[in-house]
Amino acid sequence: MLLEAMNVDAFYGDLQALHGVTLHVDAAESVALVGANGAGKTTFLRCIAGLAEQKSGAIYFDGSNIAGLPAETIARLGIVLAPEGRMLFPSLTVEENLLMGGLSRRRGYWDLQRVYQLFPLLAERRVQMPNTLSGGQQGLVAIGRALMANPSLLLCDEISLGLAPVAIDQIYASFARIRDEGTAIVLVEQDVKRASSATNRIYCLLEGRVTLQGVSQEINAEKLTRAYFGT
């Protein structure tokens, strides 16, 4: 087991955002995390990445508990979060953004050349500033930047939100390639259909609790709807 989160609680002040979330990810597996707005998906990814400030529970990664470690240490261990809203650095060029991802100096398949092979368009735009790119192209930069760290676990937070269908297709196509190189993926996604067709397993969150989990292909649509909306 690559990642095992057990009974994770998270708080924003007095508000409890996660209630005992338990989830695991195997090596090179892809897992979808679906749920309505405010279900706690982003909060959960922030807990794993070390950005959540108030949390409890245990998070095992490669066999050791990382729950108390700061985000920068977790990143160096090989968990990389591609955050919601892409969060590229606006004063850095496309290539400089990618190079930021490579700072942890983890060895592996991915480097600047390989990212440009995966997304040839970025090579053409390497000296441009991110805000001159379309949303879909920015999404590619965000994924490329995350890959530069050669993560063993890639967390993607609504990477396709607000993008054109063509751009989303390109991003999902790249996920297969990424997993072939040994990176496990956790996808936070609002589009349940897309999420279940692109992943091995699926977890559904509702109001900070896991309401359903199972193999993506076998999941019952009616059950999933109930788990999603809580009806």
Next chain:
Amino acid sequence: MVWVETIINGVLLGGLYGLFGVGLALVFGVTRIVNIMHGEFIALSAFIALGISGLFPDVHPLLLILPVVVVSFALGYALQALLVNRSMRFPDPLAPLLLTFGLSVIVRNLMIEGFGVNPRTIRQGDFGRLSVDVFGIHIGVLPLATLALAIVLFIALQLVLRRTEIGRIVRATADNSEVVRLMGVRPSSVYNIVMGLSFALAGVAGLMLALRTTFTPFSGVERLLISFEVVVMGGLGSFWGAMLGGIALGVAQLIGLRLNSNSGFLYANLVFLAFIMLRPNGLFGART
């Protein structure tokens, strides 16, 4: 001819003012901290330079830059690592401001305690009085060297920020200090380096001030206002803007002094006042 000379001297003085401001602009741009003790540090580096020149009396005054830069960088780095980073953990953004304000009072009074309030000078042979004649205009070599040094340092700073990995990390941290953590960067380590650089620049400014004129423990705080005005005129976070702002203030001050030798910083401050009414975002400031 007198006026041309005044304007040229104002431009040269502006180089010094630009140096005062650029460290402040750097720290604000990256950490969003308004460093009130910047002025004290300019004065302190003048005393550091005095101490070093006392140890090596035969060394050319401009060579003092190297030890002053090293000592200043170390002090700035240590200050950020030991104190300012802690204050930045408070949710209230006023905490670092209050910290630097308190430190400025402490450091100023320690300097008064240690060095007294009598004006000091760095003995430097004839260097401070050298001048060149260009078309009958006297231009001091020291002010000229100050402006040249300021320009060299600005270009160097720009190159470091644009072309090196550490510069890239500094810019990314200024953009988003949370997201850089996802790349394995600890923002507080970046802040240490930035404060060190800021102090190194203030150290050079303090040295050039000390070579130019007499100084006391109050020499820094008297120029803090100028430093802030330079930063605001340039547009917060803009280095070349800070340089141009410094030049505008330097020219205004010297013209003012020629009109009325008792006016001090009055005309420079009036120019600043007019400026913020006309261009509240600064010369290059569009970012908020």
